[in-house]
Amino acid sequence: MERHWLNIENTPLEYSNPEIPEGINTTPVHPLKEFIVLAGGVLLLIAVAAIILILLAEFIALRIPFEVEQELVRPYEERLQSDKQYRNIEDYLNQLAGKLARVQDLPENMRIQVHYADNASVNAMATLAGHIFIFRGLLEKLPNENALAMVLAHEVAHIKLRHPIMGLGKGVVIGLAASTVAGLSGRTMAGNVLGEAGLLTILNFTREQEHDADMAALEALYKHYGHIAGAKDLFIVFQRLPESKQTGPEFLMSHPQLEERMAHINALAKERGWSSNATTTPLPALITNILDN
Amino acid sequence: MNDLITLLILLALGYVFGQIAEKRHYKSIIKRERILRKLPVIAAKFPPAYRIPPNSFLVMGSVVISVDYFKRFIASLRNIIGGRVTSYELLIDRARREAILRMKEQAQQLGGTMVFNVKLETASISKGRKQTIGSVEVLAYGTALVKH
Numbered sequence: 001m002e003r004h005w006l007n008i009e010n011t012p013l014e015y016s017n018p019e020i021p022e023g024i025n026t027t028p029v030h031p032l033k034e035f036i037v038l039a040g041g042v043l044l045l046i047a048v049a050a051i052i053l054i055l056l057a058e059f060i061a062l063r064i065p066f067e068v069e070q071e072l073v074r075p076y077e078e079r080l081q082s083d084k085q086y087r088n089i090e091d092y093l094n095q096l097a098g099k100l101a102r103v104q105d106l107p108e109n110m111r112i113q114v115h116y117a118d119n120a121s122v123n124a125m126a127t128l129a130g131h132i133f134i135f136r137g138l139l140e141k142l143p144n145e146n147a148l149a150m151v152l153a154h155e156v157a158h159i160k161l162r163h164p165i166m167g168l169g170k171g172v173v174i175g176l177a178a179s180t181v182a183g184l185s186g187r188t189m190a191g192n193v194l195g196e197a198g199l200l201t202i203l204n205f206t207r208e209q210e211h212d213a214d215m216a217a218l219e220a221l222y223k224h225y226g227h228i229a230g231a232k233d234l235f236i237v238f239q240r241l242p243e244s245k246q247t248g249p250e251f252l253m254s255h256p257q258l259e260e261r262m263a264h265i266n267a268l269a270k271e272r273g274w275s276s277n278a279t280t281t282p283l284p285a286l287i288t289n290i291l292d293n
Numbered sequence: 294m295n296d297l298i299t300l301l302i303l304l305a306l307g308y309v310f311g312q313i314a315e316k317r318h319y320k321s322i323i324k325r326e327r328i329l330r331k332l333p334v335i336a337a338k339f340p341p342a343y344r345i346p347p348n349s350f351l352v353m354g355s356v357v358i359s360v361d362y363f364k365r366f367i368a369s370l371r372n373i374i375g376g377r378v379t380s381y382e383l384l385i386d387r388a389r390r391e392a393i394l395r396m397k398e399q400a401q402q403l404g405g406t407m408v409f410n411v412k413l414e415t416a417s418i419s420k421g422r423k424q425t426i427g428s429v430e431v432l433a434y435g436t437a438l439v440k441h
Contacts, residue, residue, distance in 0.1 A: 006341040017330040025386045027379040031363065034379055038370040
């Protein structure tokens, strides 16, 4: 080590030049470890916040009157009207849905409106204000009225249990939270991804909701026909769908695995002594004719 | 989803190249610091008293270092939680030492025997601009004394 004598402002100073050890002004943390801890922690925080927000949103959504839901949808109602040529199908679907709503003790103010969509996707869905959509693709595959009734009863149950408004509440709250986070973090890439992580938590309906709808539909099916053959036939249709279609359509995407659903249905049927071996009601000629064209 | 893939690619690129650059830079810094150690650099305001007044020159060294995507991402996560921004500590440490080294190199070229009144200044290049990769400039300056 070299030593120098400096005389600064009449004060003698010894100056030496030792080798200064590394790491005084830095923190010895492996960057990857830091990354995992930070990203994991932030994602965990987001997940917890999202769950709390979702629970709150669902809690509030359940307390929104159905009339408000109808009011929300009214501006779009005109666009929901389908072609005149499908009036017959829709009348029939509405009648059947009406019967299934009655056996489910749907409250008076909840009006169900079924719409037929001339579209090849194997799908059906329930949305706000009692609107149900059935796609041609699904209708074509149904072997009998009982299977159709299972689909309709399932969608009616979603409406009765207020799942669409709960989903909307969830979407709004998460969307709001995500954009707030994205805004706060200065629209950086991290912010965008945090926002997306929030969105990933929303699926249409949860597995639990699907399960509840299945159980309610099964009971309605039994009350209406005295047997549950329709449920069995419907799941046979789903099972025969190619893999890609089983995960693709909305109706199935958020749905629990088919086997799991079937197991639950069989368990309930066994417990209540509901038979699934019975003569089924064929679909009316009106439907089959239109589908054939 | 696309955003996520882009992000992961950018993070990987940032990590790999950032680490390589950092390792190399530290190696060079440590080597050059060893060579230039014998040149005293002090922060005192006034020079030592000499019987024969020496010449003096302003010497400075400045460096601009860009932060890589990975470091920036870690830092933005840190912004949420708080705590030491370790990824930037390394960056600034490199920049400061490099700036001082460049200043010393200049002093040595002028035949200086010491540099006094050394000061450091830091500036961020992309001040206030979002969505841009930030760079930091560190400037070291002082007065070099050259004996006759």
